[in-house]
Amino acid sequence: MTAVPSQRFINAGKNEQWLARRRWARAGWLYLFMIVMSFFFLGPFLMGLLSSLKDNPNEYPPRLIIPQITGQYISKAYSLGVQGGSDGWNGGLKPGRSVAFDVTVASPKDAPQTAPSIILFPYQPTSLVALARQAQAKDYTQLKTEPTGQIGDERSYHVTVTYPLLTRHTGDVISAKLGVPGSDLTAILPGGQTVDVTLDTPEAQAKQYDLNETQLVELVRSGEASNAKYYLRGPVFERTPLEVDVQRGQRIVSSTLPPSDKQNFDRSFAYRNITPGVLGYTFNNYRRAFTETTDPRTGSSLFLRWVLNTFLYAFLRVTAAIVFCSLAGYALARLSFPGKNLIFLLGVLFVQMVPSQVNLVSNYVLLKQLGLLNLWGLWFNGLVAAGGVFLMKQFFEGMPRELEESASIDGAGPFTTFWRVMLPQAGPALIALSITQFQGAWNDFFWPLVLLRNQINFVLTVGLSNFRSAYGGQGDYGLILAGAVLSAIPVIIVFVIFQRYFVDTGADSAVKG
Amino acid sequence: MFKKGQSATAYLFLAPFLITTLVFFFYAFGRAIYYSFTDFNLFNTPHLIGLKPYVDVLGDSLFRRALANTLVFAVIVTTLQTILSLLMAVALNNKIKGMGFFRSAWYMPSITSSVVITLIFLWLFQRRGVANYVITQLQMYQPYILTVMGVLIVVQIVQVLFERSRQMPAGWFDPALAAVSALIAVAVTVVLAFMGILQARDVPPFDFQYFADVWLSIGGVQVLSIPLLVIIIQNTFTTIPTLMLFFLAGLQNIPGTLYEAADIDGATPFEKLMNVTVPMLRPVTFYVITVGLIGTMQMFDQVAVIGAAAPQSTLITLAYYVYINTFKAGTAPVNMAAAGAIILALIILVMVFIQRRFFPSEASV
Numbered sequence: 010m011t012a013v014p015s016q017r018f019i020n021a022g023k024n025e026q027w028l029a030r031r032r033w034a035r036a037g038w039l040y041l042f043m044i045v046m047s048f049f050f051l052g053p054f055l056m057g058l059l060s061s062l063k064d065n066p067n068e069y070p071p072r073l074i075i076p077q078i079t080g081q082y083i084s085k086a087y088s089l090g091v092q093g094g095s096d097g098w099n100g101g102l103k104p105g106r107s108v109a110f111d112v113t114v115a116s117p118k119d120a121p122q123t124a125p126s127i128i129l130f131p132y133q134p135t136s137l138v139a140l141a142r143q144a145q146a147k148d149y150t151q152l153k154t155e156p157t158g159q160i161g162d163e164r165s166y167h168v169t170v171t172y173p174l175l176t177r178h179t180g181d182v183i184s185a186k187l188g189v190p191g192s193d194l195t196a197i198l199p200g201g202q203t204v205d206v207t208l209d210t211p212e213a214q215a216k217q218y219d220l221n222e223t224q225l226v227e228l229v230r231s232g233e234a235s236n237a238k239y240y241l242r243g244p245v246f247e248r249t250p251l252e253v254d255v256q257r258g259q260r261i262v263s264s265t266l267p268p269s270d271k272q273n274f275d276r277s278f279a280y281r282n283i284t285p286g287v288l289g290y291t292f293n294n295y296r297r298a299f300t301e302t303t304d305p306r307t308g309s310s311l312f313l314r315w316v317l318n319t320f321l322y323a324f325l326r327v328t329a330a331i332v333f334c335s336l337a338g339y340a341l342a343r344l345s346f347p348g349k350n351l352i353f354l355l356g357v358l359f360v361q362m363v364p365s366q367v368n369l370v371s372n373y374v375l376l377k378q379l380g381l382l383n384l385w386g387l388w389f390n391g392l393v394a395a396g397g398v399f400l401m402k403q404f405f406e407g408m409p410r411e412l413e414e415s416a417s418i419d420g421a422g423p424f425t426t427f428w429r430v431m432l433p434q435a436g437p438a439l440i441a442l443s444i445t446q447f448q449g450a451w452n453d454f455f456w457p458l459v460l461l462r463n464q465i466n467f468v469l470t471v472g473l474s475n476f477r478s479a480y481g482g483q484g485d486y487g488l489i490l491a492g493a494v495l496s497a498i499p500v501i502i503v504f505v506i507f508q509r510y511f512v513d514t515g516a517d518s519a520v521k522g
Numbered sequence: 523m524f525k526k527g528q529s530a531t532a533y534l535f536l537a538p539f540l541i542t543t544l545v546f547f548f549y550a551f552g553r554a555i556y557y558s559f560t561d562f563n564l565f566n567t568p569h570l571i572g573l574k575p576y577v578d579v580l581g582d583s584l585f586r587r588a589l590a591n592t593l594v595f596a597v598i599v600t601t602l603q604t605i606l607s608l609l610m611a612v613a614l615n616n617k618i619k620g621m622g623f624f625r626s627a628w629y630m631p632s633i634t635s636s637v638v639i640t641l642i643f644l645w646l647f648q649r650r651g652v653a654n655y656v657i658t659q660l661q662m663y664q665p666y667i668l669t670v671m672g673v674l675i676v677v678q679i680v681q682v683l684f685e686r687s688r689q690m691p692a693g694w695f696d697p698a699l700a701a702v703s704a705l706i707a708v709a710v711t712v713v714l715a716f717m718g719i720l721q722a723r724d725v726p727p728f729d730f731q732y733f734a735d736v737w738l739s740i741g742g743v744q745v746l747s748i749p750l751l752v753i754i755i756q757n758t759f760t761t762i763p764t765l766m767l768f769f770l771a772g773l774q775n776i777p778g779t780l781y782e783a784a785d786i787d788g789a790t791p792f793e794k795l796m797n798v799t800v801p802m803l804r805p806v807t808f809y810v811i812t813v814g815l816i817g818t819m820q821m822f823d824q825v826a827v828i829g830a831a832a833p834q835s836t837l838i839t840l841a842y843y844v845y846i847n848t849f850k851a852g853t854a855p856v857n858m859a860a861a862g863a864i865i866l867a868l869i870i871l872v873m874v875f876i877q878r879r880f881f882p883s884e885a886s887v
Contacts, residue, residue, distance in 0.1 A: 027690060034698035036618055043613065043620075047627045050763070054630060056652055057642040069650040069727070333538040340535035344528050352536065356543050362874055363551065364820040366844040367863040370557060370856050371550035373848070374564070390546050393539040423531040452635030454823045459845070470637040474827045477641060481831060486645045493638040504633045508626055511633070 061490035064269035090286025100286025104243030107171040120258025144244040175213035176240035180231035248282035294491035315472040326450035338401025404438035558860035575857040588843040600814040611769035632763040636823040673707035733832035747836035772806035
């Protein structure tokens with residue numbers, strides 16, 4: 010820079026206001042930039058979160074205001090849930106109940122004036138694992154459509170779905186799950202007791218061979234407790250899918266809930282569930298992540314299992330790191346012994362530079378021979394993280410020596426000094442270590458993918474990548490996004506609580522290191 | 523201090539660390555080297571066959587593709603993430619209210635797993651996905667955008683010339699004038715749109731298929747595939763926040779007097795960045811580049827998650843090459859996988875060595 014700026018500077022000095030204005034404007038632009046960048050960094054997550062609530066996350070153009078987060082429709086979903094399953098949150102359709110649904114169709118003059126055809130359709134989830142076919146609401150219910158009036162060219166129809174009972178007996182109503190099919194229908198009661206189910210009406214008998222294992226049902230118990238008989242009241246449906254087909258030129262103006270998707274050139278409208286309840290409506294994909302990934306042998310949810318596995322793995326990793334990394338870090342920082350530098354260079358620094366793929370074959374073969382292709386093998390494989398040892402070494406090197414000196418004057422040995430004097434001082438470093446290890450374990454993908462060969466043993470990252478291959482091909486991103494959001498929640502919670510440590514640790518070691 | 527028996531105690535403290543490292547790292551490393559000279563296929567007894575696996579690997583076109591993809595990916599991502607995270611850190615280093623919020627918000631991409639982010643990006647970059655929708659919208663409203671920008675530039679030039687004629691030290695990017703220019707530009711555009719002079723263009727939906735076998739070529743050589751480009755964007759997006767914090771910590775250690783001196787010399791913000799900030803951050807930059815190279819050379823997660831959703835050659839990296847060859851159905855060419863892994867390790871070690879040898883700095887990993 011030459012004389013020009015200093016000349017300018019003198020001029021500006023005369024005008025303090027002129028400079029103040031620039032400072033304000035500069036702050037304004039800065040905030041604008043920060044906000045734009047926040048959208049950039051958070052946008053994909055927020056968009057994913059919003060779309061995970063949609064019936065069809067692939068809708069085009071993507072909407073930002075969706076019925077699933079609109080108060081009006083949430084309250085309708087609640088009341089439909091109450092009508093169908095006496096539960097406003099979980100919804101469903103239970104025997105003996107009926108549900109009312111309204112549809113308004115506009116038929117312009119040049120279009121046919123006929124009523125739409127309204128039917129129930131089957132819903133069979135595609136799943137990671139083969140599921141027993143579940144009973145469908147359409148086979149058990151009666152559907153009645155009646156016109157309720159006309160305003161202009163818009164006609165309204167009142168649809169009633171009625172689910173008659175399959176038994177004439179009355180008594181206590183019990184929820185149960187059907188057992189292994191044999192010559193007779195059996196059910197497993199909530200207490201774990203298996204009982205025979207009696208089908209007392211021709212309608213019920215007609216369904217005997219349509220009902221499969223793990224189907225949720227309602228039973229009626231009658232008689233004394235010792236020789237009680239259980240009558241099938243009917244299967245319980247998680248959802249009631251309704252389809253409305255209109256003629257060419259007609260369109261649906263409004264309905265109790267908006268249609269989930271349109272097909273056949275906007276002539277066929279599907280309502281995936283008219284008895285959703287709030288969870289089934291707004292959080293449908295989240296519920297599906299748990300309920301549509303059940304293991305056919307045990308009937309338990311694989312996704313839930315993965316969540317628990319991930320928590321267990323993260324817990325094990327953190328525990329091992331706290332104990333072993335601090336021990337090793339302390340030895341490297343404060344004790345003197347032959348080979349110290351070599352251990353640090355090779356065991357801590359070199360190890361971090363070599364890609365894990367080098368150890369892939371050997372560790373896989375070794376753990377397979379030991380029969381440890383599971384969470385425990387995964388844990389042993391990364392038991393003491395070199396990065397954690399490095400972190401703890403740095404920390405202990407930064408602590409004052411006086412503490413140990415006074416301890417040694419008191420006659421304490423190295424272990425006592427470490428355990429009683431040094432470790433209690435290491436709180437912040439241990440928290441930082443725990444957080445990085447928790448995050449590392451939670452997000453770990455390569456080793457779990459290599460070592461966990463059974464779906465039961467998966468952690469979330471591997472399970473989710475399986476979701477991709479199972480559902481991505483069909484474009485069922487609702488489930489994938491919901492799974493992704495669910496699996497991100499724990500780390501986000503940890504982050505929000507321990508923000509300070511996230512934002513400090515790594516950076517410090519970089520600069521000091 | 524403790525002298526007697528200290529070695530024994532130290533080794534006892536180190537035992538869990540040493541044992542697991544020896545078994546799962548050094549023994550494994552040794553075995554990988556051994557396998558890379560044998561005919562091992564997971565099921566047979568390995569026999570030494572010399573350099574053949576290395577010859578096979580280097581002759582494998584998929585390996586050469588993986589090598590090229592990995593190098594292209596590592597160089598582009600490391601460059602992008604280093605520059606962008608430095609700029610982000612400079613922005614965050616301003617002492618204004620609310621920085622804590624922005625720092626946390628920007629850190630989001632770094633805390634979630636690469637699997638989650640890859641799945642979200644797969645969804646964003648579908649053929650009829652959000653990314654293509656945004657591009658369609660930009661094309662539609664292109665007349666508005668161009669008008670705003672054009673008017674903004676013209677008004678800014680006029681204003682700056684006017685201020686300079688009043689002997690005021692207005693730079694071309696003067697923030698106060700730019701704010702006025704931006705308001706005028708938006709107002710003009712709104713008026714024009716209201717009068718019907720400006721209209722959104724009618725464009726067909728932008729339908730680009732990102733995960734297809736499409737390549738950017740230089741001189742007929744396929745350099746960078748579009749799926750890999752998406753992963754480059756995704757990976758840069760995820761790593762910027764972490765690296766940004768390294769730079770931020772470095773920035774906070776730069777004495778403020780340096781900037782005051784620069785201010786007295788009348789340095790512009792850009793000159794301050796290039797002449798004060800960048801030189802002072804050399805150690806951190808060195809660290810960031812090292813970490814970046816080691817990380818990007820090992821890129822695996824994204825490729826494995828996308829899997830069959832994109833043609834294999836467009837995304838394959840060395841790490842993934844090792845993985846698929848180890849777990850190939852039937853007799854897996856594990857010896858080739860091991861040779862590939864050793865080559866990958868050598869490349870990384872040579873990179874780190876070159877950096878240390880020729881770009882010495884006071885910072886170490």
